[in-house]
Ligand SMILES: NC(=O)C1=CN([C@@H]2O[C@H](COP(=O)(O)OP(=O)(O)OC[C@H]3O[C@@H](n4cnc5c(N)ncnc54)[C@H](OP(=O)(O)O)[C@@H]3O)[C@@H](O)[C@H]2O)[C@@H](O)CC1
């Protein structure tokens with residue numbers, strides 16, 4: 554069995570990637586060009602989760618952050634923050650309505666809202682109500698199919714997909730993948746990061762028929778045991794055999810593993826790159842940290858995809874296609890960067906708030922942490938004074 558640990562991605566390469574695809578603050582971009590994100594989640598019971606996710610995306614540098622939620626979640630989320638655009642388009646069907654039809658119609662409305670967005674997060678606060686799951690499952694399948702179809706249509710042409718080409722799936726959305734493990738199987742499926750916690754991971758592995766006990770060695774001293782890394786690779790490969798799906802397993806050390814990527818020219822038995830994040834957080838394990846992580850990952854994934862499309866190149870750049878000095882998958886780098894900053898924000902919030910640290914303090918620490926990690930070096934504006942001209 555190949556050793557995954559020996560192929561652990563060096564953080565130097567991870568840093569270089571994230572440095573490259575963090576949207577530049579050069580005053581040339583207009584609103585939205587550094588990332589347009591939506592969170593599909595938020596139900597009657599859970600309104601905090603989509604708020605944390607959407608706000609974390611903004612604090613990580615995305616320009617626009619939407620929440621698409623149940624009608625009863627809309628008012629509270631709108632009251633939490635004026636910065637979020639909240640669309641409470643999901644409602645339970647009336648007794649005289651055809652439930653499947655109502656779900657389809659609401660999914661249509663959601664799809665309309667997704668036009669021109671870069672990354673969609675599904676799951677935070679979605680809940681397990683069959684109607685919420687049905688609408689979200691329909692949206693997931695349609696985003697996957699649209700991305701595939703539009704990528705095929707644009708081969709050799711300049712047309713670009715108009716819906717999200719990146720997905721982050723967490724919490725209750727992991728159930729959707731468990732129920733339909735082929736939903737992301739296409740060779741041009743959206744680049745997807747699944748972010749299971751230990752509980753969700755067990756469910757996902759079971760749905761993919763991957764035995765978590767195979768090769769398990771209780772004496773393995775690695776932060777993430779080799780058997781777990783193999784299982785992560787097996788599950789990601791089962792979900793997509795073309796390297797489009799990455800799994801970020803959260804825990805004491807976070808592990809990010811891509812599925813098989815035959816297009817990289819790697820031999821089938823070669824081990825894939827793996828990123829492990831052991832950045833010091835704190836002992837505080839309050840709810841909502843996973844939600845913050847999804848928003849950060851979405852913003853960084855959007856940046857990565859925009860960078861790849863040449864969106865951050867200066868005008869008249871010699872090449873529209875930027876290059877990295879390595880072949881680490883972009884979602885791997887984005888996911889690792891998100892783990893790193895959320896852990897740092899946890900540690901920073903804990904310095905002040907100690908046992909009282911909760912998700913809102915971690916959210917508020919994200920801005921200072923982003924500035925520590927990626928300082929903004931100079932004022933973006935080229936305007937140095939006021940000029941009055943006669944016309
Ligand atoms: N403010 C809000 O609005 C928030 C809303 N949220 C939303 O709530 C919804 C449900 O999310 P969830 O996490 O409670 O459900 P799920 O993962 O099924 O856990 C069920 C059981 O699994 C276990 N367990 C959990 N983690 C584990 C671990 N690491 N390692 C091992 N075991 C673990 C644990 O059981 P225990 O072992 O303690 O008996 C737990 O009781 C979802 O929509 C989410 O987005 C949250 O994001 C929080 C903030």
Ligand SMILES: Nc1ncnc2c1ncn2[C@@H]1O[C@H](COP(=O)(O)OP(=O)(O)OP(=O)(O)O)[C@@H](O)[C@H]1O
Nearest residue numbers: 750803804805807834839840841842843844846896
């Ligand atoms: N034992 C741990 N030690 C240090 N950091 C951890 C630990 N467990 C999780 N984390 C950090 O917290 C982040 C969120 O993981 P967690 O397991 O709390 O997710 P979750 O249960 O899905 O969260 P949520 O409450 O938002 O649903 C992880 O990415 C990781 O960085």
